[in-house]
Every structure is written in structure tokens, then in C-alpha cells.
Amino acid sequence: MKKHINIPIFIPEAACPNRCIYCNQFRITDKLHSPSIDEIHVKIESYLSTIDTEKTEVEIAFFGGNFTGLPIEEQIAYLESVKPYFDKGVKGIRLSTRPDYINEEKVELLAKYRVSEVELGIQSTNQKVLSLCRRGYDVIEIDKAVGWLKRYEIPFGMQMMVGLPGGSIENEMQTALDIHNWGAISTRIYPLVPIEDSPLFDLMRKGEYHALSLDKAIMRSKLLLLFFENHQIKVLRIGLHPSKNLTIDTEPFHPAFGQLVKTSIWKDIFNAYLKDIGYTSDSIRISVAEKEMLYAVGYQSSNQNLLKLHFNKVNFIIDNTLKGRSYNVGIN
Ligand code: SF4
Structure with missing residues (x-):
């Protein structure tokens, strides 16, 4: 089986008018501006110069924000900018977005540009949890997004979180079951880590939200990992990437969280x-x-x-x- 490499291109909150209770997207991506087309070319070429594309499956990955929330011209400009690399060994494009930013027009565009996987950040399928997190969509909207992706035959993954306000082992396992039932091919499991400058951080300071301990987050993520493995859903990541804004003191963050699980x-x-x-x-x-x-x-x-x-x-x-x-x- 070929090794897989993503060439990551981070698009920060610029695309997102929402403010989920736990979000400060600038801090998570450590980037303050969306990349220019020139910057994207430089990055891709620098990666490709070190990769043997015969032995490695390469995808260009637009992560960090909500790709399909960008103005349509920007989406087209980004998709066009990476198109030439299909002739240089890149196999596909993957991107992350919110379920409520998916509709027929957007999915049709992604299909046209050979997007190989869309990762939907659903985080939970429990309505109370979604509301407490101020996610701004409900389960029906997730279901609709899945319907459009299936209709245009675009494989999709679903990212979920552990330890959200209102979250429990039971509703996290139900989310995993729903992810399986919808037919997602991949997932990412992120334990919620309160970050500064987010509304959740303020609630935590006031004692109105209690973050999971590292041990509890490991235990809950372990149950999810085993469930996904048993149902042949690829777990692409467990835990947030280390960043200068997330330290080992902020429970349940740990730089080797996946290894601990x-x-x-x-x-x-x-x-x-x-x-x-x-x-x-x-x-x-x-x-x-x-x-x-x-x-x-x-x-x-x-x-x-x-x-x-x-x-x-x-x-x-x-x-x-x-x-x-x-x-x-x-x-x-
Ligand atoms: S949708 Fe994503 S980027 Fe937008 S506020 Fe929520 S977590 Fe942040």
C-alpha cells in the first residue's frame, strides 16, 4: 500500500462568519491571513520536490477553515490554482467544511474539480450539544449535506469532538454510530481543549464549563477509536496538532494524545x-x-x-x- 501525504494549505476563519463557543480559529491554525495563489504554488512545489509520487499518494488539503463557505470566486481560484498539479502526481484534493455550507451548487463545483474527499466538521449529532456549542446547524442539515455528497459521489469523512458542553460517552458513541450509518470513510477525533479568547474559555474561568481531564479524554477517545476501527472507518487523527497556543498545561491537551490513546x-x-x-x-x-x-x-x-x-x-x-x-x- 502506498504511503499517503497531504500538502496542507490552511485557510483560517476568514471564511467563517460563525463563532462556535470553543473557537478562535486564528490561534488553532497560527495563521492570520488566507494564503495567496503564489504562496500555494510555492508550498506545493516545495513539497513535491521532496516526494516520490510513484511511491506516495499525494493530496492537496485545504484545512483550517470552511472551504465551501468562501465566496464562490475564491473557491474556484483555489481549485484552479491546484489543478495543474494533477499532471505532476497529485491524486486529489481534500478539504474541510461545515455541513451547512454544502448545497448542490457547491458540491457540483467540487465534483468538477475532482475533489477526492470532503471532511465535514460535524462535531456531534446530539442536538443539545450542537446548540450549546452554538454550531448553528442541526442534524437535518448534516443529513442533507451527506445526501448531496452521495449524489455527486464525493467520498466524505466526518470530524467529531469529545468533551463538548453537554457531551457524554453515550452521545459521543451515538455520534460515532451516526458517522458509520451515514457512510463516512474517515474521521478525526478531537478532544475539546479550551483555548484563550474563545467564549468557552471564559465559561471555564467562571466555573461553568469543566474540561475533561487528560485521562477521561483518553478513555473516551479510545472507545471511539475502537468503534471506528471495528467499522473500517479510517481514523486520520486523534488530538489537536501541537501549537504555540496549546500547551501541555491546558487539559486535556497533550502533544502525543493519539499515542497515549x-x-x-x-x-x-x-x-x-x-x-x-x-x-x-x-x-x-x-x-x-x-x-x-x-x-x-x-x-x-x-x-x-x-x-x-x-x-x-x-x-x-x-x-x-x-x-x-x-x-x-x-x-x-
Ligand atoms: S465553524 Fe469552525 S471556524 Fe467557524 S467558528 Fe466554528 S470552529 Fe470556528
Whole structure:
């Protein structure tokens, strides 16, 4: 399978007249202006100069704002600006937007420019949560957006959030189920991290909103990740990208959040294994697929250290014949 690379082009809040309760889009993207066409060309060419497009699937990704909320001429200008790169190995265009910025005219345009995936930032399918977050649309509008994307055969992903005001494990799992039922091919799971200069940050200061602890956010994201994996929905990201405005002190932000979630899944696997064998021994050798090694060993070797409480020597070995999180154990 080919490696995948996105060439990211960030379009900040300029396109968005909304103010969701948790948003300060400038801070999230660390960008204060929309990129010019020249800047886009420079960026794409610099990426392509380092990529072997024979071995890598490349997509140009308009992220950070709501692409289909831009004036139509701007959308066309951006789409036109990247069109020549289809002849230089770029496979497609992906972009993120809000469900209420999708209609037939917009989807027709995206289809014309061979947009390969639209990521809808739905965040939740619970009406109370959507209202508390001031998202400005309801589930019916999400459903309509999905209908247009399906009619024009544009694959779509859906981004969701964990720990929103009014959110719970139950309505987060329902959101995941709805994402599956709608037929999304991908998702991103973002734990809500209150950022300065957002209305939510003020509510938190007043004690009217309590952010999830890191542990709770890991646990809730883990349930979602396992659900999506079981339903063959690709999880493109778990956790926000590190940014100078998000520090490790702002719970539940952590720069390696996704790694912590996957570490926690392996921790559960090892705990079940230890409970099962019910004894300790001198040494243990655990084989896992290379892709899982980082998570099996654990963030800061936490899973290895857990096993060391039961075995004097703990070795991890790569075995690429193993699939997913399957593993083999040898004990001496
Ligand atoms: S839709 Fe996105 S960019 Fe617009 S206010 Fe909400 S979070 Fe911010």
C-alpha cells in the first residue's frame, strides 16, 4: 500500500462568519491571513520536490477553515490554482467544511474539480450539544449535506469532538454510530481543549464549563477509536496538532494524545494477558507488527514498565506477519 501525504494549505476563519463557543480559529491554525495563489504554488512545489509520487499518494488539503463557505470566486481560484498539479502526481484534493455550507451548487463545483474527499466538521449529532456549542446547524442539515455528497459521489469523512458542553460517552458513541450509518470513510477525533479568547474559555474561568481531564479524554477517545476501527472507518487523527497556543498545561491537551490513546489500548491488552496467565516469570518476548511497536511499548515505555513488574526481562520484537494488534508471546 502506498504511503499517503497531504500538502496542507490552511485557510483560517476568514471564511467563517460563525463563532462556535470553543473557537478562535486564528490561534488553532497560527495563521492570520488566507494564503495567496503564489504562496500555494510555492508550498506545493516545495513539497513535491521532496516526494516520490510513484511511491506516495499525494493530496492537496485545504484545512483550517470552511472551504465551501468562501465566496464562490475564491473557491474556484483555489481549485484552479491546484489543478495543474494533477499532471505532476497529485491524486486529489481534500478539504474541510461545515455541513451547512454544502448545497448542490457547491458540491457540483467540487465534483468538477475532482475533489477526492470532503471532511465535514460535524462535531456531534446530539442536538443539545450542537446548540450549546452554538454550531448553528442541526442534524437535518448534516443529513442533507451527506445526501448531496452521495449524489455527486464525493467520498466524505466526518470530524467529531469529545468533551463538548453537554457531551457524554453515550452521545459521543451515538455520534460515532451516526458517522458509520451515514457512510463516512474517515474521521478525526478531537478532544475539546479550551483555548484563550474563545467564549468557552471564559465559561471555564467562571466555573461553568469543566474540561475533561487528560485521562477521561483518553478513555473516551479510545472507545471511539475502537468503534471506528471495528467499522473500517479510517481514523486520520486523534488530538489537536501541537501549537504555540496549546500547551501541555491546558487539559486535556497533550502533544502525543493519539499515542497515549493507542498506548492505553495496548495497556488493556497486556492487563488482560497478565490476568489470564496469573503468574510471573523470568523473561517475556513479545512480537508485534512494526506499526504497533511504538504503542505496544507505550508512551515513555509505560507498557514495557508495566510488564517489568511481572518479568525481569521484557523484550519487544517486530513481526510484520502479525496484523493489527495481534501479538505473540514467548516466556522463559
Ligand atoms: S465553524 Fe469552525 S471556524 Fe467557524 S467558528 Fe466554528 S470552529 Fe470556528
